[in-house]
Amino acid sequence: MTSSLRKAAAAAVLSGALGAVLAGCGGGAGPSNGGAGQARLGASATPSASASASAQASAPSASAPAGAAGPASALPRAGAPGKAPTLAPGPGGLTPVFERSRQKTEKTVALTFDADMTADQGPRAAGGEHFDNPQLIATLRALKVPSTVFMTGRWAEEYPDQAKSIGTDPNFEIANHSYSHHAFKSPCYGLPTLDGAAARADVDRAFDAFRKAGAVNTVPYFRFPGGCYDDQALRALSTAKVTAVQWDVVSGDAFAKDPDAVAEQVLAGVKPGSVVVMHCTRSAAPVTEEAIRTIVPELRKRGYRFVKVSELMGT
Secondary structure, eight states, rough: OOOHHHHHHHHHHTTTTTSHHHHHHHHOOOOOOOOOOOOOOEEEEHHHHHHHHHHHHHSSSSSSSTOOOOTTTTTOOSSSOOOOOOOOGGGGGOOEEEOOOOOOOSSEEEEEEEEEOOOTOOOHHHTOOOOHHHHHHHHHHHOOOOOEEOOOOOHHHHHHHHHHHHHHHEEEEEEEESSSSBBBBSSSSSSHHHHHHHHHHHHHHHHHHHHTTOOOEEEEEEEOOOOOOOOHHHTTTTGOOOOOEEEEEEEOOOOOHHHHHHHHHHHOOOOTTTTEEOOOOOOOOTTHHHHHHHHHHHHHHHTTTOOOHHHHHOO
């Protein structure tokens, strides 16, 4: 499919849909580079993990931070991870890792967007740098694409209105991308590294930031900054009762200048059950929204259905 044809198809789908939709997302993940002994449970999840996912899909989640969970009959508390399937712990109780659906025949795909902002980037935001991307969120709404946003707590603090808007929209779910976007394993793209205790506290602090912003549609999922982790990092998060979520399709949108190249990379990589990693930051991923306008109609033309990570994990 040529670039001109893709753009024409995207324009036809979007015609009239983006009119009144403008409400308010910020990006940095690389390829998975965990150690050889990591507890990867994606396509290789055990039957017990599947049973756990099914049970938790219909029961109150035990994955909320301490003190955040409420009775099953209560409305969800803002910032508290809601009912969503999770995977059973890995060997030795390690935090489980999900990369793609075990079901590889149904044409479902999860688009995920990292809204990341490091703890020390406040002055850059104050100086006018945009770590959000409200037009991307507007386009996802207009195209009716269910999506999972992996948000840092610092991003939620910088853009509380947008965090609440995303986190109260049933089209989206908010997952944890740490508070500070510091690394949980070293080396990791030059990011400062947290030790075990600080890493665990960083996760709780992010959930607290979502709650303070008024986000309700939060799920007990976590994405490591930079995608970097090892067994030590998985052990540090074991008491958080989250499922770590990686990906099998790298979009290449970080710092990209050509939306067609991003679209081509995604379209070439998607398979049934895929998780695609993209970004929701204008300064670090300026062409993502334009690429989405090509990716979505083309994947739908190929018979794919877009789902959140929670739905993909439950299959």
